[in-house]
Amino acid sequence: MEIKNLTLYNFRNYENQKISFESGLNLLCGSNGQGKTNILEAVNFLLTGKSYRVKQENELILWGQKNFYLHAACQVQDRLISLESYYEPGKKVMKINKVACRRLSDYVGTVNAVFFSPDDLSIIKKGPNERRRFLDVLISQIKPSHVSLLNSYYKIIKQKNNLLKNEKNLNSLKSQIEVWNEQLLDVGSRIIINRGEFTEKLNDLCQKIFKNIFFPTFNINLTYYSLGKKDISQALDSFPNMLESRLATEIERKTVVIGPHRDDLLIDLNGKSAKLFASQGQQRSAVLCLKLGEMEIILKEKGDYPILLLDDVLSELDEYRRRFLIEYIDNSVKQTLITMTDLDKKLIGKENAVFQVINGTIRRENNVSSLRK
Ligand SMILES: Nc1ncnc2c1ncn2[C@@H]1O[C@H](COP(=O)(O)OP(=O)(O)OP(=O)(O)O)[C@@H](O)[C@H]1O
Ligand SMILES: [Mg+2]
The missing domain is CATH 3.40.50.300 (P-loop containing nucleotide triphosphate hydrolases)
Known part of the structure; x- marks a missing residue:
């Protein structure tokens, strides 16, 4: 292109x-x-x-x-x-x-396009939000349906949060939440599957790029961390039960505490968190490596750079x-x-x-x- x-x-x-x-x-x-x-x-x-x-x-x-x-x-x-x-x-x-x-x-x-800006260092340095956004932007470029999934998901979260904040009758709250949870489970699972699948592809590409271009003796490793688990199928299996078991916490805190809006992309260098232990130059290289990996995925999926x-x-x-x-x-x-x-x-x-x-x-x-x- x-x-x-x-x-x-x-x-x-x-x-x-x-x-x-x-x-x-x-x-x-x-x-x-x-x-x-x-x-x-x-x-x-x-x-x-x-x-x-x-x-x-x-x-x-x-x-x-x-x-x-x-x-x-x-x-x-x-x-x-x-x-x-x-x-x-x-x-x-x-x-x-x-x-x-x-x-x-x-x-x-x-x-x-794949864009690298000095601000992208926040993908490593800041919170999970930045890393989820990076993944979502990448997936959306290849699967535009991911944009609609995210829109639906955040609408569900908003509605569920409104309910948790405003519904005073406990029985009515529980029965309404059940309906929202069904949708949250359906749309949320599809988001987790997309993110997990793309993290795996990205990881394979980034490992080669990082060794070849940046640090020959370093190994970069990416893991999608969903619902507190490093294994996507385990996370998906436990999703329905977690929604049920955390209901009391959600009612107490008046906010949705379970779902892929809280997931993270773990980035390790030689087995240690890049956020906590990598040098400035290594962090920059890691971000650039993610972007070059993104580029290679787009090439594979679209047949053009x-x-x-x-x-x-x-x-x-x-x-x-x-x-x-x-x-x-x-x-x-x-x-x-x-x-x-x-x-x-x-x-x-x-x-x-x-x-x-x-x-x-x-x-x-x-x-x-x-x-x-
Ligand atoms: N809406 C706007 N209208 C007019 N000027 C703007 C507007 N937004 C930003 N600017 C100006 O655009 C200029 C150029 O910004 P830009 O970030 O592209 O610079 P740059 O060449 O990349 O500089 P640097 O090397 O410092 O990164 C800045 O001086 C900024 O004040
Ligand atoms: Mg500039």
Whole structure:
């Protein structure tokens, strides 16, 4: 998959900008605060229908303006696909080949991207929420039905929570909860199965990537930890009983305590929690490894490489790992957009497209040698 060109109107610090990208490596260079990350955010928004940075889409509109518009022409195998996003407060339109999509699940996964941002370190460092989100985004790209499952699941949780908070009559509460629990069990189990299955696939791929690219003597291991168990079939078998046995706790705490909304993805390095024991560089490498694993899964499932979006990744790695990463990308990935403040001189001389980003404008730098100091 490739993005051929991108148009931005009133998006972040871009007023009106069109960019043509190339196959292979596209290097977006510029000083801090010029608009490099904003470009990746625009591509990611077009491909996923969401911003990874903000919940309020108003924040994406160029200050002082009322709306934004994005367009991309993409190639997926031999098909050309046009993606459009228009947003104004209260109205959001996403189009594929000029046809508006009613649901996000109709849109997501048409053109795939894998995005690495320095913020993704939170997948390792923060709580289970971030790790569940990472898995759910990956699964949704391949199985759009996962988006609908999640929507249904969180509606059930909301309804059940409302009931636990507001229903005063204990008998009525118990009989209503029984109905919600049936649905929770059905939808929740399907979410657990999806997450378990994808964790297994991801684990196989990540183990190879981590050894080959990052730390030859280290072993990364991923386990989906569901309902307090490391074994998915055990978790699924015990799910109905757990819902029953934790009912008293739920009534006491007035909140749903059992279900995949509390699950986690365990990430270990050489048998020890990456969150607690890995170094900064190892944590960064582990996150990057998860993203490259995500990319390989999409390749396997879709028969085509997703577009790789790497924000500020090189400055975070030492020379050795940087070299392996670039070699890996060069040899396999179809198209990568990568941001950097200082142009990596080792990347000059190859047939890479270099762009200079200056204060919300972007310019193709044909004469690459002029960037050498
Ligand atoms: N809605 C908006 N309207 C106008 N400008 C915005 C908006 N949102 C963010 N900006 C500005 O966009 C600029 C560029 O941001 P961006 O994150 O893309 O920079 P960057 O080139 O990636 O910098 P760095 O190297 O520091 O990561 C910032 O100065 C920011 O203030
Ligand atoms: Mg940036």
